[in-house]
Amino acid sequence: MDFILLVMNSFGLLLDPLNLAYVVLGFVIGTIFAAIPGLTATLAMALLLPLTYTLNVETALMACASIYMAGMCGGSITATTINIPGAPSSMMTALDGYPMQQQGKGALALGHAAIGSMFGGAVGALLLIAVAPFVAELSLLVKTTGKFSLLAFALIVVVIAQRGRIPQAGLAACIGLMLATVGLDAMEPVTRFTFGNANLTAGVDLMPVIIGTFAIAEILVQARTPSDTTAATAAAGKHKLRRRDFIPPWSDIRRIGFRCYFKSCLIGYFVGTLPGAGGSMGSFLAYTEAVRTSPEPETFGKGNPQGIAASESANNAVCGGAMVPMLTFGIPGDPITAIMLGVLVINGIQPGPQLMSDQAGLIAPMLAALLFSAVVLIPLTLYAIGPYFIRIVSIRKDVLYAVIALLAVVGSYVATYSTFQMFMALGMGVLAFVLRRNGFPVITMLLGYILGPNLEEFLRRSLSLSNGNPMTFLTNPDSLFFVLLTLVFVYFLVIRKPSARAGAAPGL
Amino acid sequence: MFSNRQLIFPTAMLALSVGYLVSALSLGTPIAESGLTPSFFPMLVGAAAILFSSLLILQQLRAPEAPDRPRDAPGHAHLWIVLAIFLYILAFRTLGYLVSSTAFVFALIVLFSSFEKPAQKALIALVVVGLGYVMFQHLFGVRLPTPWG
Numbered sequence: 001m002d003f004i005l006l007v008m009n010s011f012g013l014l015l016d017p018l019n020l021a022y023v024v025l026g027f028v029i030g031t032i033f034a035a036i037p038g039l040t041a042t043l044a045m046a047l048l049l050p051l052t053y054t055l056n057v058e059t060a061l062m063a064c065a066s067i068y069m070a071g072m073c074g075g076s077i078t079a080t081t082i083n084i085p086g087a088p089s090s091m092m093t094a095l096d097g098y099p100m101q102q103q104g105k106g107a108l109a110l111g112h113a114a115i116g117s118m119f120g121g122a123v124g125a126l127l128l129i130a131v132a133p134f135v136a137e138l139s140l141l142v143k144t145t146g147k148f149s150l151l152a153f154a155l156i157v158v159v160i161a162q163r164g165r166i167p168q169a170g171l172a173a174c175i176g177l178m179l180a181t182v183g184l185d186a187m188e189p190v191t192r193f194t195f196g197n198a199n200l201t202a203g204v205d206l207m208p209v210i211i212g213t214f215a216i217a218e219i220l221v222q223a224r225t226p227s228d229t230t231a232a233t234a235a236a237g238k239h240k241l242r243r244r245d246f247i248p249p250w251s252d253i254r255r256i257g258f259r260c261y262f263k264s265c266l267i268g269y270f271v272g273t274l275p276g277a278g279g280s281m282g283s284f285l286a287y288t289e290a291v292r293t294s295p296e297p298e299t300f301g302k303g304n305p306q307g308i309a310a311s312e313s314a315n316n317a318v319c320g321g322a323m324v325p326m327l328t329f330g331i332p333g334d335p336i337t338a339i340m341l342g343v344l345v346i347n348g349i350q351p352g353p354q355l356m357s358d359q360a361g362l363i364a365p366m367l368a369a370l371l372f373s374a375v376v377l378i379p380l381t382l383y384a385i386g387p388y389f390i391r392i393v394s395i396r397k398d399v400l401y402a403v404i405a406l407l408a409v410v411g412s413y414v415a416t417y418s419t420f421q422m423f424m425a426l427g428m429g430v431l432a433f434v435l436r437r438n439g440f441p442v443i444t445m446l447l448g449y450i451l452g453p454n455l456e457e458f459l460r461r462s463l464s465l466s467n468g469n470p471m472t473f474l475t476n477p478d479s480l481f482f483v484l485l486t487l488v489f490v491y492f493l494v495i496r497k498p499s500a501r502a503g504a505a506p507g508l
Numbered sequence: 509m510f511s512n513r514q515l516i517f518p519t520a521m522l523a524l525s526v527g528y529l530v531s532a533l534s535l536g537t538p539i540a541e542s543g544l545t546p547s548f549f550p551m552l553v554g555a556a557a558i559l560f561s562s563l564l565i566l567q568q569l570r571a572p573e574a575p576d577r578p579r580d581a582p583g584h585a586h587l588w589i590v591l592a593i594f595l596y597i598l599a600f601r602t603l604g605y606l607v608s609s610t611a612f613v614f615a616l617i618v619l620f621s622s623f624e625k626p627a628q629k630a631l632i633a634l635v636v637v638g639l640g641y642v643m644f645q646h647l648f649g650v651r652l653p654t655p656w657g
Binding site: 051054055167168170171174175177178181185187188190192193216219220221222223224397398399401402403405406407409410413414417419422423426429430433434438455456459460463464468 | 517521525528531532535539542543544545546547548549550553554556557559560561563564567585586589590593594596597600601605609612613616617618619620621629632633636637640644648649650651652
C-alpha cells in the first residue's frame, strides 16, 4: 500500500516542466523510432543511455518508461498504413490494420490501436504497481542456490525460446558470458582475459556493449539492407488523415468488448514476465485467443478491429509485465528492460528484492511515467500528430543514420571521456552485426553478459557453502522449484515442439 | 568441407571457443581447497561454447542446401562505415569534435545516399554537428574535445 501511495505522489514530479519535457520528448522519440521500419525504441533508448549520466536518475528512468511505452504502440502506425510493422510486436496489428486502411478506414484502425495500447499499457502498469512489492517480498525467500537456479532458468528460457536456432542462441549466450568474465574476478584479486590491457581491468563496460549492439550494429545492418520507401512515400501523398477520423465510435468498442481488452492485457502481462518472450509473442497469443473466442472468426485478417485491439492491448501490457523480473530479480525480459537495467546500474542502483523497500522512491516515478504515458500520451500523440504519422517514414534515411551514428559514437565517449570506450563500442557493433548476419539472436548475448557476473558469483558461493556438492541445487526447495520450472519450459518449448511459431523477433 | 561458406562462421566460433577455453585453463586449477577458483566458470562457459559451435557445424553439415539469405544492397557500404567510424575515433581527440564530426557526418550521409549535391549535404552535416554540440556541450554539460586541448 505504501508503494502505491508513493507512485501516486510521484505524479507530482510530472508537474516539473523539466521532467515532463523529458517524458514527452522520450515518448515522441520512441514513437518516431518505432514507426520507422528498421529502427526500434530499443535503439532510441540505447542512444539515450549515455545522456543518463547527466540527468538525475528519476528523470532518466521516467524518460525510459515513456520510450518503452511509445515503442510498443508506435509500431502500429506503419503496420496499419503501409503493412510494414515498425516494430515486431505490431506484426499481428498489420493483419487487420492494413485491410482497414485499404477499405479507407486507416485512421479508425489507428484509433483502435491507440485505445488498445492505452488500455493495455494502463492495465500492465497498474498490475506492475500492485504486484511488484509482493514479488519483491517473495523474492527475499530465494537464497543463494535459488538465485543461481533462477538466473540459469532465465538464461536457458531465453535460449530455448529461440526455436529453430537454439545452437545459435546458446553460442550467443556463451559469448555474452565470455564478455562478462573479462576483468578483475569478483571474489579473488585475479584479472582474467585482459591480455595486459589496463583498460580492461574493470571489465567490459555496459555502455559500449549496448551502444555497439543496438546502435552501431543497426547502422551496419541498414547499410546492407535495400531501402525501399516508395510505398511509404506514395502512401504519404495518397492518404489524408483527419483528426476526427481517429476516434472510434462507442459501438465499435462495445462490439470488441471489455472482456477481449482485459483478457488480452492479462495475456500480455504474463507473457511479459517471462524472459525472452516479448511483445511479439504477447500479441500473437492474444490475437489467437481473440480469434478462438470470436463468434465470427472468419472476419479476422480482413479488417476486424477486435484483432487490432487484442494485439495492441497485449503488446503494451507486456511493458508492465517485463518490469517485474527486472526490478525484483534484476532479470531483464527483453532488450529494452535490459537497457533500463543498465540505467539503474549506471546510477548505482542494484535491482533486486531490496530495491522496492530501500530505494522505492527512485522507482516509483518511473512507474508513474509508465502509467502517464499509457493514459495521457498515447491518445494525445495520436490526436496531435496522428495526421502526420505516415510522413514519419519518409524522413531522409541518409541524414537519420548519420545522426544516429554521431549520437552513438560520441555517446560512448561521454561516460568516461575515453576513446577506448569508443573503440569498444565499434568492436561490439561489428561483433553484433556479424552475429545478426549469421542468424544469431543478440538479445541472448546481451542477457549472458548482464546475468553472467551474478550467475558466476552465486554458483561459486553455492558450491562453497555446500563444500562443492552440486546436489545442493536439488536439496534446497527454492532452487529445486526453479530447476523444475526450467524442466517444464524445456519440455514445452523443446521436447513437445508446438506447431505454432511465435517467438522473439528475428535479428534480435 | 571448408568449401561450404556456411561453415566458415561456425568454425571461426569454434576456434574462438577453443582459444577461450585454453586461456581459461591457463588461469590455473578450477577447484582448490578453499572452493572454486576464478578459472572454474570460464572453463564451464568455454566448454559450453565448444559444444554449441560443434552442434552448429554438425547442423550445417547435415543441411542439404544453404538457405537463401535476403538480398543485400550492392557494394560494401557497411565496411566503409566501419572504416569511417574507426577514422573518426582516431581523429576525435586530435581534430576536435567540430571538425572530425562534420567530416564524419558528411561521409555517412554520402555513404547512405550518393555524392550528388555535396554542398547541400555538407551544409546538413554542419547543422547536425552544430545541434549535437549544443545538445552535448550546453544541454548535458559534456566537455567535448577541441584541437587546442
